[in-house]
Amino acid sequence: MSPHRPTVRVFPAPSGLTSPRWPRAGAEDGVALQWTSTLSVGDEAIDAQHRELFVRVDRLHDAMLRRERAEALRLLAFLRDYAVDHFEAEERLMAETGYPEAAHHAREHEAFRAALRGLQDHFEERGLTAALVLDLERRVVGWLREHVYHSDVALGRWTRRERAPAPAGPG
Ligand SMILES: [Fe+2]
Ligand SMILES: [Fe+2]
Numbered sequence: 001m002s003p004h005r006p007t008v009r010v011f012p013a014p015s016g017l018t019s020p021r022w023p024r025a026g027a028e029d030g031v032a033l034q035w036t037s038t039l040s041v042g043d044e045a046i047d048a049q050h051r052e053l054f055v056r057v058d059r060l061h062d063a064m065l066r067r068e069r070a071e072a073l074r075l076l077a078f079l080r081d082y083a084v085d086h087f088e089a090e091e092r093l094m095a096e097t098g099y100p101e102a103a104h105h106a107r108e109h110e111a112f113r114a115a116l117r118g119l120q121d122h123f124e125e126r127g128l129t130a131a132l133v134l135d136l137e138r139r140v141v142g143w144l145r146e147h148v149y150h151s152d153v154a155l156g157r158w159t160r161r162e163r164a165p166a167p168a169g170p171g
Pocket of ligand 2: 050086090148152
């Protein structure tokens with residue numbers, strides 16, 4: 001796979017996990033998430049940030065599965081900073097366009113920041129455990145998929161409508 005392909009693979013939770021690695025689920029039972037133009041929010045900067053988030057979360061997942069502790073910590077720190085900047089950009093867009101769901105959307109952002117903080121704390125206290133990888137899959141990969149597919153795409157529909165030229169009135 002090209003390292004630039006913006007894909008987040010979602011893996012089913014392994015049962016009775018005894019090894020830090022388990023077979024990669026692949027496409028047969030994992031749910032592939034790929035950034036496509038249908039996920040565009042109508043703002044080039046935000047779309048680029050989503051692609052970057054997908055790529056980095058995917059790399060973090062790989063680094064954890066490969067037990068690359070330093071790389072995983074580096075990516076986690078990057079993602080925490082990047083998420084702050086990204087969410088601020090979306091929250092500015094919501095404020096500029098008077099988005100009615102802004103408060104709910106911002107609470108979802110806070111949940112993601114809390115999930116990343118929780119992962120980093122877990123990592124620093126207990127190391128790279130299987131539970132940490134499961135948490136990443138459920139709380140970070142799962143969140144990203146749901147939030148971009150639903151909340152960010154809804155925001156995109158709104159901003160496109162708000163930015164569209166007003167129809168000419170009668171007369
Ligand atoms: Fe968002
Ligand atoms: Fe977003």
